[in-house]
Amino acid sequence: MLGGLSALLADPAALAWLFIAIPVGMAFGAVPGLGGKIALIAVMPFIAGMDMLAGCVFLISLHAVVHTGAAAPTIMLGIPGTGPSTAVVADGHALARQGQGVRALSAAAIASGIGGLIGTLVLALIVPFALGLMQLVSYPEIFLLTLFGIGFSAVLSGDSMAKGLTVGAFGLLIAFIGIEPVYGTPRFTLGSDVLGDGIHLVTAVLALYAIPEMLIAGKGSAAAGAPTGTRRGRGAGQLAGGLADVVRHRWLTLRCSVMGALVGIIPGLGGDVAAWLCYGHAAQSSRTPERFGKGAVEGVIGPEAANNSKEGGALVPTLFLGIPGSSGMAILLVALVPLGISPGPGLVSANSELVWAMVWALALSNIVAAGALILLARPLNRIARLKSSMLVPYIYLLAMASVYISTTEWRSLLTLAVLSLLGYALLRRNWPRAPFVIGLILGAEAEEALIKSLSLWGPGFLFRPVSLLLIATLFLSLWQLSLRLKRGSKAAKRGRAHAG
Amino acid sequence: MPLPSAARLIALTLALLCALPAVAQDSPALPDRIDYIIGSKPGGGYDRYGRLVAKHLEKHLDGVTVVPVNRGSAGGVPALRDLKEATDGSRIMIFNTGILMNELGGLGLGLQSYRWIGKASSEARVLLVATDTGINSFEGLQAEGAGLIFVTASHGSSAFIQTSLINLSFGLGLKVVPGFGGSEAEAALMKGEVQGGLVSESNVAPLVEAGVVVPLLVFGESSDPVLADVPRARSLALEGDALIVARAISALTQLGRITVAAPEIDEAALTALREAYQAALADLELRAEAEAQGMPLDPLPGPAVDKLAEDVLADSARLEEMIKIVLDR
Known part of the structure; x- marks a missing residue:
């Protein structure tokens, strides 16, 4: 293990590539629509011929820090840099609008750094048990995990659970648009090829959050867009505030980091699911879930920790079993081949020092990227302090570019326009928007996992050991949730009675 | 009065754009720009081969810009359908050859009439x-x-x-x-x-x-x-x-990663594309890049691909019947 660290530190070229990879990776995260996959594709032609260690360190570091960079546009502009950062938009951007952008960025950076470190730790510790863990967790457990996530949407419903469940159900319905994943049947596509690919997450989140808020800001309303308490605390105070937030919510940071790493290990579940599951968990475990969507810092910390820890977890099947955990990891796998690496079960025994050097590079790059984001937080905050009306045209352009880059299909802009009307209506009527996105993401995952579970095990899939454990936990959580909601509604009634 | 820098930049861009037609007429059979459609999403095998070939194809087509464009929605079938309109060679496409099986199963694209430019590799x-x-x-x-x-x-x-x-x-x-x-x-x-x-x-x-x-x-x-x-x-x-x-x-499987043009493409444009494709695949720089990236090559010129595609799509009533049976199950 320490041999890997000394190999990394003793190789100036590898260290230099690590420091080159960090700004490049963060920049790919910060430009909406690009992200880790495109970053890897862009650098692949330059990898051939590089030294093995330097090349691996470069690729791992580049991919690891993308989500840290993505926090900047997500929080400051309300435009998610990558798919998983969509979970940070609601609360991160709300904090920026309240003049607490530096605090949000600082909390995001520290949570990302800790998430990355915990993900690395999981990667280092879990290798011997990776296959066993993967065997324990399969489609039935994925299905049950997604049910958990969908259940969380009730917590994110604000003042009315009925509204949250309605919006969540609508998100689920929208998730079914597209070519059905197993039997290839087109559903709700209206004969359009674009809808055949389903509704892209980045398009949906831009339509639900960025565009409606810009529509209102463009009309000159103070309801959204304009920073409301423009300068709450000086920059340095806010930086310390971000650190204090993470310390205060240390157990949430830890739980979400571990959840992210575990989701990363399971092939098929991507970073989007990890981030939104943790967003839901942050809300569900909060004493004041009604603050979510309005600037709750836990809504930044949870998904940010999961975004980065997921990368460490996803490296477990990718490097040690040769099975990529996500499409980004599939590209990483391909990019490693020209360097002379053959990912697979023999990798550790053949290249132990190299593997540990990669693990250390992952940890180091996460720390450096977190530091860089903290340093950049104050300059970036100038964007959030600009008058909203000045930003409106740029945000429209950036949102449209982001949709086009993500989908490479101009007709997706029509989808953006239609969903923006829905987002605008929800915002004006003060209906929750997060349940829609959760329904959209987890609905598709739940359906696919259910079909595969039934195909492989039949209805008996519910009796697998981990499934039984998850079912018990699910019922327990729902029971606990209903008690909390009952208490909340009694308290609200008492409050109204006092006011009356 | 000196022009402000933004105005100077716009003027320079306009001047360069105006000069473009003057330098882009070296391959008269082909348009100035060819979109190399990749019928899959970024990152997969087809994407990697498509981008590599597009880059080197441009070198062998004087004055023509070759731009890789991903159109992977619905497995690339709509892009393949749209390709029919590009009779001037302004669009060519690399696509998942599995679509040929769907064609036999009744997809109705009319793939028999498409023109093949060449093959880069195949995988058993x-x-x-x-x-x-x-x-x-x-x-x-x-x-x-x-x-x-x-x-x-x-x-x-x-x-x-x-x-x-x-x-x-x-x-x-x-x-x-x-x-x-x-x-x-x-x-x-x-x-x-x-x-x-x-x-x-x-x-x-x-x-x-x-x-x-x-x-x-x-x-x-x-x-x-x-x-x-x-x-x-x-x-x-x-x-x-x-x-x-x-x-x-x-x-x-022998057909592998093939590049295709519109069924009614202009013959001179097809010949120019086939020659450039063959030259690109023989290019030592492309070969070195492919080897370094672990991408095996197994090139075949257009006419040979024609023959292979004919073998796959040849009238086999029984094969078509079997495909329909398995699709109906």
């Missing part, structure tokens, strides 16, 4: 079974395979059609379960959840080295040492449906 398909089934030969699978779960990509995909055709024509009695895209089939095999599949040769070695699977039969040509002792489908004494299916899958 390997039928394999989980080690813990105790089966170690194709004959063993025929005898004891009934009820085993073999997974494939979604229903209607090339992998689904091919696996189902093998199952049907060889009477294996497998349970073919669709919906396992990307690396999910390999993951399910590793975890012992399923018992087999038909996978690309590049994915076989890690599974064999891990002791997870036994390769039983190779469709197409392969030089992978892991598959050196594995029987080839063409070497089996086959007849009837099994022979038709083995031939079709082998021919399809």
Whole structure:
């Protein structure tokens, strides 16, 4: 293990590539629509011929820090840099609008750094048990995990659970648009090829959050867009505030980091699911879930920790079993081949020092990227302090570019326009928007996992050991949730009675 | 008064744009810009080959800009349909050849009339079974395979059609379960959840080295040492449906990563594209880049691809009937 660290530190070229990879990776995260996959594709032609260690360190570091960079546009502009950062938009951007952008960025950076470190730790510790863990967790457990996530949407419903469940159900319905994943049947596509690919997450989140808020800001309303308490605390105070937030919510940071790493290990579940599951968990475990969507810092910390820890977890099947955990990891796998690496079960025994050097590079790059984001937080905050009306045209352009880059299909802009009307209506009527996105993401995952579970095990899939454990936990959580909601509604009634 | 810098930049851009037509007429048979459509999303094998070929094709087409464009929605079928309009050669396309199987199943694209520019590489398909089934030969699978779960990509995909055709024509009695895209089939095999599949040769070695699977039969040509002792489908004494299916899958795997142009493309444009494609694939720089990136090459010129495509799409009423049967199930 320490041999890997000394190999990394003793190789100036590898260290230099690590420091080159960090700004490049963060920049790919910060430009909406690009992200880790495109970053890897862009650098692949330059990898051939590089030294093995330097090349691996470069690729791992580049991919690891993308989500840290993505926090900047997500929080400051309300435009998610990558798919998983969509979970940070609601609360991160709300904090920026309240003049607490530096605090949000600082909390995001520290949570990302800790998430990355915990993900690395999981990667280092879990290798011997990776296959066993993967065997324990399969489609039935994925299905049950997604049910958990969908259940969380009730917590994110604000003042009315009925509204949250309605919006969540609508998100689920929208998730079914597209070519059905197993039997290839087109559903709700209206004969359009674009809808055949389903509704892209980045398009949906831009339509639900960025565009409606810009529509209102463009009309000159103070309801959204304009920073409301423009300068709450000086920059340095806010930086310390971000650190204090993470310390205060240390157990949430830890739980979400571990959840992210575990989701990363399971092939098929991507970073989007990890981030939104943790967003839901942050809300569900909060004493004041009604603050979510309005600037709750836990809504930044949870998904940010999961975004980065997921990368460490996803490296477990990718490097040690040769099975990529996500499409980004599939590209990483391909990019490693020209360097002379053959990912697979023999990798550790053949290249132990190299593997540990990669693990250390992952940890180091996460720390450096977190530091860089903290340093950049104050300059970036100038964007959030600009008058909203000045930003409106740029945000429209950036949102449209982001949709086009993500989908490479101009007709997706029509989808953006239609969903923006829905987002605008929800915002004006003060209906929750997060349940829609959760329904959209987890609905598709739940359906696919259910079909595969039934195909492989039949209805008996519910009796697998981990499934039984998850079912018990699910019922327990729902029971606990209903008690909390009952208490909340009694308290609200008492409050109204006092006011009356 | 000196121009402000933004105005100067705009003026310079406009001047450069105006000068473009003057320098872009060196390949008179072709337009100034060719979109090299990649019928898949960024990052996969087709994307990598498409981008590599596009980059070097431009070098061999004087004055023509070749721009790779991903159009992977609905498996690239709509992009392939739109390609018909590009009779001036302004669009060419690399696509998943599995679509040829769907064409036989009644897709109705009219692929027989498309014009082939050339092939960059091909990859054999390997039928394999989980080690813990105790089966170690194709004959063993025929005898004891009934009820085993073999997974494939979604229903209607090339992998689904091919696996189902093998199952049907060889009477294996497998349970073919669709919906396992990307690396999910390999993951399910590793975890012992399923018992087999038909996978690309590049994915076989890690599974064999891990002791997870036994390769039983190779469709197409392969030089992978892991598959050196594995029987080839063409070497089996086959007849009837099994022979038709083995031939079709082998021919399809040999077609591999092909580039196609519109059915009614101008002949001069087609000739220019075929020559440039062949020159690009012979380019030492492209070969070195492909080798460094672990991308094997197995180039074939357009007319030879024509012949292979004809073999796959040749009138075989029985093959079409079988494809329709497996798609209807």
